[in-house]
Structures are given as C-alpha cells and as structure tokens.
Amino acid sequence: MNFGESYFPGQRERRDSDGANKSKVNKAYAYMKATIEEKRLLVMEKIMQEFMSDNLTAEVKAKETHNTLLFITMLTKLYPREKEIISRSQFKHVHLETNVTDLQRRYPFVQWKYLLEQTLNTQISPNENVLVLIPNYLDSLNKVLPRFTNRIVHNGLLLVFATDTLYELLNTTSSPDWPAFCTRMTVNVFSKAVSALYVRQFRPEYLDQLRMRVTLMFENLKKTLESRMRENTWLDDRGREAVLQKLSSLHGQFLTWPNFWNLTYVATLLDDVRVDPEYFFGNVIRRYQQLRTVPMNFRYYQLEDKKWAYPFVVNAFYVLTMNTIIIPLAVLTQPYFRADLPLYIPYSTMGLIFAHEILHGFDLKGIRYNSKGEAEDLLNHFSRAELESRLDCVVNQFSTTFWRQVNFLGRNVDVQFDWNVTKNENMADISGLQLAYHAWETVIGFENEPALPGIQLNARQLFFLNAAQTYCSMLSPADYIFLVEVDFHTPHPERVNGIMMNSQGFSDAYKCPVGSPMNPKKKCSVW
Known part of the structure; x- marks a missing residue:
C-alpha cells in the first residue's frame, strides 16, 4: 500500500x-x-x-x-x-415500539399473530410488545x-x-x-453440522493456547481504553462512569461454541433431515421450511447460545443488545498469534480488529445502550453533542480530502461519498488504530522488538504497514461504485489513508512533514 x-x-x-x-x-x-x-x-x-x-x-x-x-x-x-x-x-x-394488536391495526395486510405464532413456535398475546x-x-x-x-x-x-x-x-x-x-x-x-466438521481440524491444545493469547490481548485493549476514557476531557463525571461500567462489562466470545464438540448434540442436528435421492427440489423445499421454523419456544432459548457466530465465518461483530464482541475461529486461526512472532504483528492486525469492534459499543448507536445491552442513553445532552462534534470532525475531514474518479462505460465519473453514513465505522477505524498502537506500546514497554528480515523498516513502521495491509484490496471500477453505494464502510484505499492520517504515531514513525497529506495539522480523535 x-x-x-x-x-x-x-x-x-x-x-x-x-x-x-x-x-x-x-x-x-x-x-x-x-x-x-x-x-x-x-x-x-x-x-x-x-x-x-x-x-x-x-x-x-x-x-x-x-x-x-x-x-x-x-x-x-x-x-x-x-x-x-x-x-x-x-x-x-x-x-416503532408497539404491540401485536396495534401492529395489526396499522398494517392489516398480514395476519401478524398467526405469522408470529407459526414462526416462533409459541403462543403470542395480543399485548405482546413488538419492535419494528x-x-x-x-x-x-x-x-x-x-x-x-x-x-x-x-x-x-x-x-x-x-x-x-x-x-x-x-x-x-x-x-x-x-x-x-x-x-x-x-x-x-447445514451450517451447524459444517461447523462441527470445521472445528475438528484443530487440536484442542492449540485452541486452548489460542484462547489464552486472544483473551490476553482483549483484556489489554480494554485496560488501554479504560485509561483513555479516564483521561478524556469532554466527558462529564456521570457519562464517564457510565461508559467505564459498560467497558468493564464488555464480554468477548472467541473461537467457537463448545457444543460443536458434543457429538450427541451434533447428531441431533440432523435428526429431522430427510433426503430423497430422487427428488432434489423437494429436499430443498423441506430443508428451507425447517430452517425458517424456530425449533422450540424462542422464550426459552439460552442467552449463551445466541452469542456465537459460526466458526467458519471470516468476520467480527459487536452485538449491541448483549454488549459482546464475537470473533469467530476462522478470524483467529490466521498466523498472527504464533508465539514466535513480534507483538506488533498481532496487535496491528487482530488488535485493530478487536479495538474496532469494541469501539462500536461507544459510537452514536452504541452509546444508547447500557452495560446490560438495554436501551438507555449513557451521555447527557452536552456530552453527546461533544461526541457528535468529534464524529463531525471525521465527516468534514474526509469530505474535503478524499475524491476519486473512476472510468465507467468509457466515461470518467466522480465518486461522491456519503461520509455521514460511514462516520461510525470511520470512528471505529481511527480510534481503533490509536487504541491498538497504544496497547502495543504499553505491552512492550521500553523493549525493542525485532524487525523483519530483508525489510528496512523499524518495528513502529512495520506496525502501521501491517495494519494497512489488513484493509488493502484491488477493486474494479464497477465494484468500487457498487461498494460506495451499498456499504457503510469507507472503501479502499481511502479507508487505509483515512486511518493513518489521523494517527500521530504513524506520522512520527514515517516522519511525515506537518501539513502533508498523511500528517494534516488537524487530526480527528474520539476515544
């Protein structure tokens, strides 16, 4: 990059x-x-x-x-x-917060009570609360x-x-x-059955060691963010206490759901599967019906069962209503957590991803949910306005900095970004890199980590180079236009440069002159 x-x-x-x-x-x-x-x-x-x-x-x-x-x-x-x-x-x-009776009155084109009962496999009261x-x-x-x-x-x-x-x-x-x-x-x-097959390629000893390293990084990032929140100048005391409590209660679900190792459980997943070798279409319809029906009363689902993503999913999540970040096994089995690697490798990649998801708990949407995942405004009007102004810094900076032309059907067209849509993601990117870099510096202390053979860059430069590589990709003009329109993340390479130009650590490591594109005089920082 x-x-x-x-x-x-x-x-x-x-x-x-x-x-x-x-x-x-x-x-x-x-x-x-x-x-x-x-x-x-x-x-x-x-x-x-x-x-x-x-x-x-x-x-x-x-x-x-x-x-x-x-x-x-x-x-x-x-x-x-x-x-x-x-x-x-x-x-x-x-x-819209309503109940089943009012939902039926507002939108009579569906028999809502019947639909909900058939789908959720339970009796639904007319006074049942519904969130549209x-x-x-x-x-x-x-x-x-x-x-x-x-x-x-x-x-x-x-x-x-x-x-x-x-x-x-x-x-x-x-x-x-x-x-x-x-x-x-x-x-x-057959997502759950495939998940059980997927996890069995890894030795339990390897997963235990991986879980320890991942959990240690997660806790280090939380401690670093706690320190930054305590030093924050725009939070009032009540808001500071609320965000610190939410951060303290933040959970991490890593690797995979333990039940995928239970052969008895896995066998029950296929009990209702009926396959007719001569009727493929019928097999498809029957399986889709099974997948769209809740197998038991949804009210009795165990909360812990809901916190896991399938282990083969290559993505990370923050779940607002559970105050939990979910990092599936496929994300963590990259070589970043090898014991023989310098720590700037895992912290600049996985650390950035972890920090990004953690910070979604404190963006404009996350700040409206408390430590239990319940709807509650954590900030008063003044502190929320301060948060919004810092996000507006990102909006204004990106809108005056980034523009691009792409060739589409033989004509050059300017791409117009909607930075208001991407601002929560951009905040998580920018503050996430700052958080990951700060955590890495705290962990290594005054020690000098080794550089990589054959590369004339020091450890700090390699930290940012590796972080940039995480989000680098090549896109065709059509893919780029489509991505800008439908995605709420900033596309490449604007995403990488937008993150780096707001990092003082990056500017210092690469000695970028003040006022240059990658070291603007005014940087944006939120958490």
Missing part, C-alpha cells in the same frame, strides 16, 4: 449532497442495478410463461404478466437502501399492496421466491463454478 499522495490529487471543496457530482454516481450505480433487475425480470417472465395455463388467452396472459412484474418491480423499489437503513439507525426514535425496525417500509407496503389483487400479490411473492432462490439453485448454468456453488449451499443449509 502506497502511503504517498496518489490518492490525494488535490483538496476539493465539500460538495452539496444534491449536487451534480452525486447524480453522476447515482446514474452509474442505477445503471448497474437496472441491468441486474432487467435480467431478473426476464427470468421471471420466462418462468411465468412456462407455468401459465394453456387455456388462457394471449391477452389474459399478457395482462397477468404485466401486473405481476409491475408488483414485483414496485416491491423491489420500496425496500430501503442499505445507506438509508444505516443512516436511520444512528438516530433515536426511528423505530423499519416502520417506513411497512408504511409503504400499506399503500402499495391494496393496488393489486390478492392473486397478483400471492403469485408475485411465489415468483420472487422461485427466481431469487430456487431458479439459481436448480439452474446448473447459473454458476460458472457449480461445485463451489454446491459447497456454499451445503454450508448455508
């Missing part, structure tokens, strides 16, 4: 979100999305023609096809964009559904399922790598 000026071709003024620049990017993204949707509708039309009765006239067939595809198109457009969902989640009072995460979507459905007959809605939903799920599954030409597709499908429909 180049830390130089290649991604800072100039400082541009911040552009209005409704300006022409944004519309160009929207058109490029809209073109790609429309092309995908057009292909999808053509597949649907083909399926409809195959299933329509021969007794229908050509006029009736055309009308049914038109109305069904129109319904599906409107249904697709109604669903909120990922950016809208993320943006709304940063604000309070965007969810995206009420505006249901509001939109309430307006659109009455425009179509029940037959069109029913057939349209069946067609969506047939196209988006079954057609790809049964059409052997839909994937250029059919064996890989079958492997992914097996992982999806």
Whole structure:
C-alpha cells in the first residue's frame, strides 16, 4: 500500500449532497442495478410463461404478466437502501415500539399473530410488545399492496421466491463454478453440522493456547481504553462512569461454541433431515421450511447460545443488545498469534480488529445502550453533542480530502461519498488504530522488538504497514461504485489513508512533514 499522495490529487471543496457530482454516481450505480433487475425480470417472465395455463388467452396472459412484474418491480423499489437503513439507525426514535394488536391495526395486510405464532413456535398475546425496525417500509407496503389483487400479490411473492432462490439453485448454468456453488449451499443449509466438521481440524491444545493469547490481548485493549476514557476531557463525571461500567462489562466470545464438540448434540442436528435421492427440489423445499421454523419456544432459548457466530465465518461483530464482541475461529486461526512472532504483528492486525469492534459499543448507536445491552442513553445532552462534534470532525475531514474518479462505460465519473453514513465505522477505524498502537506500546514497554528480515523498516513502521495491509484490496471500477453505494464502510484505499492520517504515531514513525497529506495539522480523535 502506497502511503504517498496518489490518492490525494488535490483538496476539493465539500460538495452539496444534491449536487451534480452525486447524480453522476447515482446514474452509474442505477445503471448497474437496472441491468441486474432487467435480467431478473426476464427470468421471471420466462418462468411465468412456462407455468401459465394453456387455456388462457394471449391477452389474459399478457395482462397477468404485466401486473405481476409491475408488483414485483414496485416491491423491489420500496425496500430501503442499505445507506438509508444505516443512516436511520444512528438516530433515536426511528423505530416503532408497539404491540401485536396495534401492529395489526396499522398494517392489516398480514395476519401478524398467526405469522408470529407459526414462526416462533409459541403462543403470542395480543399485548405482546413488538419492535419494528423499519416502520417506513411497512408504511409503504400499506399503500402499495391494496393496488393489486390478492392473486397478483400471492403469485408475485411465489415468483420472487422461485427466481431469487430456487431458479439459481436448480439452474446448473447459473454458476460458472457449480461445485463451489454446491459447497456454499451445503454450508448455508447445514451450517451447524459444517461447523462441527470445521472445528475438528484443530487440536484442542492449540485452541486452548489460542484462547489464552486472544483473551490476553482483549483484556489489554480494554485496560488501554479504560485509561483513555479516564483521561478524556469532554466527558462529564456521570457519562464517564457510565461508559467505564459498560467497558468493564464488555464480554468477548472467541473461537467457537463448545457444543460443536458434543457429538450427541451434533447428531441431533440432523435428526429431522430427510433426503430423497430422487427428488432434489423437494429436499430443498423441506430443508428451507425447517430452517425458517424456530425449533422450540424462542422464550426459552439460552442467552449463551445466541452469542456465537459460526466458526467458519471470516468476520467480527459487536452485538449491541448483549454488549459482546464475537470473533469467530476462522478470524483467529490466521498466523498472527504464533508465539514466535513480534507483538506488533498481532496487535496491528487482530488488535485493530478487536479495538474496532469494541469501539462500536461507544459510537452514536452504541452509546444508547447500557452495560446490560438495554436501551438507555449513557451521555447527557452536552456530552453527546461533544461526541457528535468529534464524529463531525471525521465527516468534514474526509469530505474535503478524499475524491476519486473512476472510468465507467468509457466515461470518467466522480465518486461522491456519503461520509455521514460511514462516520461510525470511520470512528471505529481511527480510534481503533490509536487504541491498538497504544496497547502495543504499553505491552512492550521500553523493549525493542525485532524487525523483519530483508525489510528496512523499524518495528513502529512495520506496525502501521501491517495494519494497512489488513484493509488493502484491488477493486474494479464497477465494484468500487457498487461498494460506495451499498456499504457503510469507507472503501479502499481511502479507508487505509483515512486511518493513518489521523494517527500521530504513524506520522512520527514515517516522519511525515506537518501539513502533508498523511500528517494534516488537524487530526480527528474520539476515544
């Protein structure tokens, strides 16, 4: 990764979100999305023609096809964009807290009590509390559904399922790598059984040592963040006590769920599986029904069972309602935790990932949940305003620093980023690197860690180089446009440079002149 000026071709003024620049990017993204949707509708039309009765006239067939595809198109457009969902989640009072009776009154197009009872395998009281995460979507459905007959809605939903799920599954030409597709499908429909197979490739002794090293790093990062919070100048005493209590209660779930080692438990996972070697389609439908039904009363689920991700998942999570970070085994089995490696290797990679997830407990969304994962504002109005101003520092800095042109269909288009959507992630990146670097310095003390053979960089320089490598990747122009539109993380390489330019440790290690692109006079820091 180049830390130089290649991604800072100039400082541009911040552009209005409704300006022409944004519309160009929207058109490029809209073109790609429309092309995908057009292909999808053509597949649907083909399926409809195959299933329509021969007794229908050509006029009736055309009308049914038109109305069904129109319904599906409107249904697709109604669903909120990922950016809208993320943006709304940063604000309070965007969810709807209600009960089953009121839910039925507001949105009568679904028999909610029956649906919930069938799905959750329990009796539902009319007074049962319900939290609607995206009420505006249901509001939109309430307006659109009455425009179509029940037959069109029913057939349209069946067609969506047939196209988006079954057609790809049964059409052997839909994937250029059919064996890989079958492997992914097996992982999806037998996730727990595959998890049990996955964990058995590792020796228990190795996992015990790995758990010890991971837990030690986790605790070191928590101690470092505690120290930084105690020295924080913008928190009042009540807010400081609340965030410290939440940090102290923060749990980490590492490696994998212990039950995956229990052969008796694993065997029970497959008790209800029935496979007919002559009826693949029926096997698929039956398995999907099983996966979509809660096997027991959800009220009696053990809380500990919910904290784990499948061990083969290569991602890390922070769960707001449990105040827990989850790091699956696949993330931790990289060679970063080998005992013979210098500590700047694990701290600059896993340490950054850990710190990033920890800090999500203290972003604009996380700060509205207490140490028990219950909804509660931890900060008063003044302290929250201070937090928001520090996040606005990141928004303003990124919007005036980063811009990019990509070649799309033979034309150069400017990419317009929505930094308000990415600010929580950018905060976790920036403060996460500062936290990981501070923790590493505390652990090594005054000792000098060895450099790597054949590389003329010292330990501190290698720390930041290795951290940058974590987020480096190559993207095609189309992938880049798509990522900017649908993801709430900053894309590469802006993500790497945005993290590093706000690190004083990076500037000192590489001796970047003050005022240069990678060492701006004003840096952003939150925690």
